[in-house]
Amino acid sequence: MHHSKVPSWQPDQAVTFSEQGQEYALWQAFKQGDRDAFATLLNHYYPILLNYGVRFQSDREFVKDCLQDLFIELWNRRENLDDVRLVKLYLLKSLRRKLLRESQRLRWFREAKEVTDDYSFEVQFAIESYLIHNEIQHEDLKKLRSQLDKLSKRQREAIYLRFFQELEYDNIADIMSINYHSAVNLVYEALKLLRKNWFLTLALTTLFIS
Amino acid sequence: MKNYLHYRLEDFVQDPYFRQWVLGQVPSEDSFWPTWEANHPEQQEILEQARTLIIAFQCEPLPTAPGEIQRAIEQILSATRPRHQPSWLRRYGWSVAASVLVVVGLSYWVLSERTVADPESRPAAAGTSTSYAGIEKVNDGEDPKVFELSDGTRITLHKHSKLRLAPDYGHSERVVYLSGEAFFEVVKNPEKPFLVYTGEVVTKVLGTSFQVVAYEEQANISVAVKTGKVTVLKQNQSAAKPSLSDEIVLTPNQQAVYIKANERLVKTLVEQPILIGRPVPYPTFEFDGTPLTEVLASFEKAYGVKIIFDEEVFKNCNLNATLTNEPLFEKLDLICETIQARYEVVDGQVVMYGKKCP
Incomplete structure (x- = not known):
């Protein structure tokens, strides 16, 4: 994997992060106890975080509890928080840590066993409804489904962070506590697997051309 | 200009400009990609594949109830609303509030119990009354079964166990009757205490997780707490009022055992105390010439178990x-081995004895 070739989201079309400076100001205001800034952060990030959280834990109330704890902690510790450049990255990472820790706690109680770093990551990619919508035949759909099932939970999470949350590889690595190359590999391996084994045979291509 | 001619599928999928075009985020007058595609028919297939993958990897939107997110956000905002109060209360406001709830809930229960204590109003135990039409869960098999009640409370019913819900479950209280063994993860609801009736013992909580073992053929009934606070009471059928000595409050890792033979309720520790609170999965206890008093204090904190010893001696x-x-x-065994001490568990606490170290 030549990571020098890895495309970046940012360079020419810097749309996604054009508000970075603004966001930094928002974070500073929040740290100084500005209630409006806090509300703005909440309104913007709560749905994003909830969407991420339910991938780990299907129990949505559990995720919402964690989110509530997280934001209350942030508010209470606001004066001591670091100057965060990418608020989204910081929040995703904090939520992930909290969710895994809390789920582990739950698991202890259920089966008082050795704790592992095991977690699940369930994401329903739009691919199925997309294919159904395009009247792809049953066989192809089944094939695709089995390919998607072959993706590891880490691959799924990396793909989700890359293509849905639109994060850079160094940020993905940071969130998942892995190194940069592993993050790149997770995504590329998943893409390769899908291309090699499944690919979208004639049925799909003809559909586009027609 | 990037050289898109050398792009592979993976590169297209990750190219910001291409993605924006596929996802309809470029202005309609921007005709770069349609033009490029028309000029490179040999690349058409790969472009189609990239397009499909980009769309395919979008995530299904999360279905939410109307106002769900707004309500959650408002809850957070009101929970963090600054009030004029001393700073210590602001900092610990939540835990204080939580323990107040517990206390309030307890006194409410104690008071109300006096009025409903008459045995007619509440069948004493599972299996003693046939007039109950509540839902019944039975686990005849060997493997534990998990099920969830309407309020989200989760119950793991172990082998040869039976659980019945009071018909008015969730009305003003949440009452269940158990014979056998079960693990409860009770959803917190301070207004509706959750009560488990098992023979002579009643376990009452507001929201927590705990294990109850009450097989009819066994000599003891035990209640072990994993999280939160649990009150265990002896059901005294003969006395008009429950007396306070018949009530035990358990915190995590503590266990109440009711000895049927002499009708005594005693407090002890669970067999395998687990770490409480929210530490990293396993905190490392690294001691380098650390005073024993400090060592024991760190255990107290990590396991929430009181350890009593003579500071002068140690x-x-x-x-x-x-x-x-x-x-x-095992940790305590190791330490006792090292300093030639011993310990015992008394009333849910660890008591350590030993000799002075030189």
Whole structure:
């Protein structure tokens, strides 16, 4: 994997992060106890975080509890928080840590066993409804489904962070506590697997051309 | 200009400009990609594949109830709303509030119990009344079965066990009757205490997780707490009012055992105390010439178990050790071995005895 070739989201079309400076100001205001800034952060990030959280834990109330704890902690510790450049990255990472820790706690109680770093990551990619919508035949759909099932939970999470949350590889690595190359590999391996084994045979291509 | 001619599928999928075009985020007058595609028919297939993958990897939107997110956000905002109060209360406001709820809930219960204590109003135990039409869950098999009640409370019913819900479950209280063994994860609801009736013992909580073992053929009934606070009471059928001595409050890792033979309720520790609170999965206990008093204090904190000892006796004892995920009692064994001490568990607490260290 030549990571020098890895495309970046940012360079020419810097749309996604054009508000970075603004966001930094928002974070500073929040740290100084500005209630409006806090509300703005909440309104913007709560749905994003909830969407991420339910991938780990299907129990949505559990995720919402964690989110509530997280934001209350942030508010209470606001004066001591670091100057965060990418608020989204910081929040995703904090939520992930909290969710895994809390789920582990739950698991202890259920089966008082050795704790592992095991977690699940369930994401329903739009691919199925997309294919159904395009009247792809049953066989192809089944094939695709089995390919998607072959993706590891880490691959799924990396793909989700890359293509849905639109994060850079160094940020993905940071969130998942892995190194940069592993993050790149997770995504590329998943893409390769899908291309090699499944690919979208004639049925799909003809559909586009027609 | 990037050289898109050398792009592979993976590169297209990750190219920001291409993605924006596929996802309809470029202005309609921007005709770069349609033009490029028309000029490179040999690349058409790969472009189609990239397009499909980009769309395919979008995530299905999360279905939410109307106002769900707004309500959650408002809850957070009101929970963090600054009030004019001393700073210590602001900092610990939540835990204080939580324990107040517990206390309020308890006194409410104690008071109300006096009025409903008459045995007619509440069948004493599972299996003693046939007039109950509540839902019944039975586990005849060997493997534990998990099910969830309407309020989200989760119950793991172990082998040969039976659980019945009071017909008015969730009305003003949440009452269940158990014979056998079950693990409860009770959803917090301070207004509706959750009560488990097992023979002579009643376990009452507001929201927590705990284990109850009450097989009819066994000599003891035990209640072990994993999280939160649990009150265990002896059901005294003959006395008009429950007396306070018949009530035990348990905190995590504590266990109440009711000895049927002499009708006594005693407090002890669970067999395998687990770490409480929210530490990293397994905190490392690294001691390098650390005073024993400090060592024991760190255990107290990590396991929420009170350890009693004579500070004067142990003041010269220091410890070199790295302990991690051994059970608490194993840790204590190791230490006792090192300093020639011993310990016992009394009334849900650890008491350590030993000699002075030189």
